[in-house]
Amino acid sequence: MINSETIRKLRQLDLGELVAALELQEADMETRHLTFDDRFQIATDYLYQEKYNHRIKGIIHRAKLRIKEADLRSIQYEHRDINREMLQELGTCNFVKHHMNVIFQGFTGSGKTYLSCALAKEACKLEIRTRYIRLPDLLIERDEASFKEQGVAKLLNKYSNYGLLVLDEWLLDDLLDEDLKFIFELIERRHDTHSTIYCTQFRKADWHQRLGGGIHADAIMDRIVHKAFWYDTGKMNMREFNAQTE
Incomplete structure (x- = not known):
């Protein structure tokens, strides 16, 4: 389990999504037994997807689409x-x-x-x-x-x-x-x-x-x-x- 000081530093680095990924891993018994490399890859994928989603949400917001639910x-x-x-x-x-x-x-x-x-x-x-x-x-x-x-x-x-x-x-x-x-x-x-x-x-x-x-x-x-x-x-x-x- 990562300590509170590490969590603070990650959040200060605007890596709150990484904190969430690590917490999810800690809550999943199967994930907790994976190797460091596998856990790091999973956390990185989660971080990338969350950052991407946030970025796209901003781009869509700034586009000022008249029909926001259009798909x-x-x-x-x-x-x-x-x-x-x-x-x-x-x-x-x-x-x-x-x-x-x-x-x-x-x-x-x-x-x-x-x-x-x-x-x-x-x-x-x-x-x-x-x-x-x-x-x-x-x-x-x-x-x-x-x-x-x-x-x-x-x-x-x-x-x-x-x-x-x-x-x-x-x-x-x-x-x-x-x-x-x-x-x-x-x-x-x-x-x-x-x-x-x-x-x-x-x-x-x-x-x-x-x-x-x-x-x-x-x-x-x-x-x-x-x-x-x-x-x-x-x-x-x-x-x-x-x-x-x-």
Whole structure:
């Protein structure tokens, strides 16, 4: 049994998980008879897993996911015309490694936000810095930042550096010229270096007009659509479906 002074030192070194691992071993009669090397390996594995879990919990918390319980393992496939194989492939997050984008397009309530949060959580588990935000909220942050010295530049730098950025309600509202310039600058900085998930009700054919139909529309689309996985979330309203099945 480790003495209280050793426990104190381990906790001071932020190794409380190691203390817990050793206490578990002391409580398990079978473990107590293992060799030192075996016990040390078990304790190390326990410490690593606990540290990892704590780290991932922090990454997920900072991602500010709108649907915190979203999980790929809980996706409802029955009665939905969605591509299961493609979604499972996206869940590996290889698209992030290759700086590809993902576009969830579908009707209101079809699960775009849930799917994006589920993918974002998988990225968090791989320790990829991730952030979820609605485009209207991002533009509000831009407006507030404009009153501070170098505020917009700092905001662009912040959102440019996430390994994975989820932009929900993409193109939902009409955009002003200043909005388009800001969006272009953000997308330009992320292009070919990071990945973005877009959640939208609008088909690709509608994007150009929603983006103002000018040169900014051309430039923004050019940087998004040619390196993107398009995923149709279908027409079923999942909120209505889940309400009926409860």
